[in-house]
Amino acid sequence: MSIKVMIVDDSAVVRQVLSEIFNASSGIEVIDVATDPIVAMEKMKQQWPDVIVLDVEMPRMDGITFLRQIMASRPTPVVICSSLTQKGADISMQAMAAGAVEVIAKPHAGVKQFLQDSNNLLVQAVKAAAQARMSRMRSLPPTPLETRPKLSAxxxxxxxxxxxxxxxxxxxxxxxxxxxxxxxxxxxxxxxxxxxxxxxxxxxxxxxxxxxxxxxxxxxxxxxxxxxxxxxxxxxxxxxxxxxxxxxxxxxxxxxxxxxxxxxxxxxxxxxxxxxxxxxxxxxxxxxxxxxxxxxxxxxxxxxxxxxxxxxxxxxxxxxxxxxxxxxxxxxxxxxxxxxxxxxxxxxxxxxx
CATH class of the missing domain: 3.40.50.180 (Methylesterase CheB, C-terminal domain)
Structure with missing residues (x-):
């Protein structure tokens, strides 16, 4: 059974690239995308995802507020996709404190290439999130696996x-x-x-x-x-x-x-x-x-x-x-x-x- 994913990001490029990556992966299906949390909430009334991939800084409602609403109403695994800056890290810490399961750091520039190069990392992050027991989540986790040759210590x-x-x-x-x-x-x-x-x-x-x-x-x-x-x-x-x-x-x-x-x-x-x-x-x-x-x-x-x-x-x-x-x-x-x-x-x- 496929992991049903919703992508919430105000960047059309990010939504497109993530959709292509996840739909091409065995066991993951993107059921919908949204430009901001307000649109996402309306769409989720029709079909609730297994995992949400969420940006933090968006118009109309920020990702942290949206995340808190999700955790209060129907706890769901959320993967934060945030900019790789100190400011982005601080905001993502707040998001993870609110209950996010994984965090992926994306750069400000060259995002499309980064996402394409990080195919395995993104897929593994979603699969890890899908396994999370939300009843045990109170705080903030992280990082993605990357499928390269597996080296030992x-x-x-x-x-x-x-x-x-x-x-x-x-x-x-x-x-x-x-x-x-x-x-x-x-x-x-x-x-x-x-x-x-x-x-x-x-x-x-x-x-x-x-x-x-x-x-x-x-x-x-x-x-x-x-x-x-x-x-x-x-x-x-x-x-x-x-x-x-x-x-x-x-x-x-x-x-x-x-x-x-x-x-x-x-x-x-x-x-x-x-x-x-x-x-x-x-x-x-x-x-x-x-x-x-x-x-x-x-x-x-x-x-x-x-x-x-x-x-x-x-x-x-x-x-x-x-x-x-x-x-x-x-x-x-x-x-x-x-x-x-x-x-x-x-x-x-x-x-x-």
Whole structure:
């Protein structure tokens, strides 16, 4: 059965190109398009879509207001297609806070070529959104998958040697998540005290969006939350979020830990990749780390969590009932990578323990 999609965008070019891309994809059907939310609401009275692809800045009614109305009346997966600027990122954060499932960053110039080049990314974003359990959505997720040759973490960092890292009093928490993860991270980070261990986090999200996401969580949380930069230390009461479009690794510095932000190829079809972060934790932290894999489509992080487990780290997977998409945790559990499987509401307490 095809995923029924409605496109709401004031650009005729965007509507045309997106329609062509989705209709050419197996399993997706564009049932209608609209120039603005007012037109969309009238059309949706006739046929309700499974997924809405929504611009943010439009005439007559902005996308955020429209999104809030949808979530209040009939929660439906929404993919935000927003400009790749800091302003666009800030607005999209508001949209995701209102309940959007995925975000795609589009440029101001050359939009038609970008959309055509991003065919697979767009299709995967819609398919991921269609799987979302809207009853679990309260906040903001992100990023799209991209179907290129699927590389492993070997492309960025060599595998652990099996040699155990000596244990120190410095404890760190390593988290990886994707679709539904922004909501899940907000739930966790806003419950943590300043005495909690330092956290390194990969949330699949486009470039420029992670800074706005970190700033939003910093305002909501007692702990410090920031977009990571190379050399930042993992300190108690601080969470570092990997920048979109870069990989993040942890490194040992004496008895302490810091992060390194690097470029490189997509790993498990993502950048940042959870597998890269988890492998670095297995290699440089071992039993000094707690690894957590949460809601998300695909399998990024499953192998990396197994490497952390094998290196002596304690590992946790979010349970199916509390996930928006039970993909990444499911794959990790299948590999035997998780010591414990627990609901989202229990993870903050586990971190504090």
């Amino acid at each position: 070997d492309a960025v960092l060599a595998a652990p040697t099996g040699q155990q890292m000596f244990q120190t009093t410095e404890r760190i928490v390593i988290i990886g998540t994707s679709t539904g993860g922004t909501q899940a991270l907000e739930t966790i980070l806003t419950k943590l005290p300043r005495t909690c261990p330092g956290l390194a986090i990969v949330q699949h999200m486009p470039e420029k969006f992670t800074a706005s996401f970190a700033e939003r969580l910093d305002r909501l949380s007692e702990i410090e939350v920031k977009e990571a930069a190379s050399g930042d230390r993992l300190l108690p009461g601080r969470a570092l979020i990997a920048p979109g479009g870069k990989h993040m690794m942890i490194k040992r510095s004496g008895a302490y830990y810091q992060v390194e932000v690097v470029d490189g190829p997509l790993v498990s079809r993502h950048k940042p990749s959870v597998d890269v972060l988890f492998r670095s934790a297995a290699k440089f932290a071992g039993r000094n780390a707690l690894g957590i894999i949460m809601t998300g489509m695909g399998d990024d992080g499953a192998k990396g969590l197994k490497e952390m487990h094998d290196a002596g780290a304690r590992t946790i997977a979010q349970d199916e009932d509390s996930c928006v998409v039970f993909g990444m945790p499911k794959e990790a559990i299948k590999l035997g990578a998780a010591d414990e499987v627990m609901p989202l509401d229990s993870i903050a307490k586990a971190i504090c323990r």
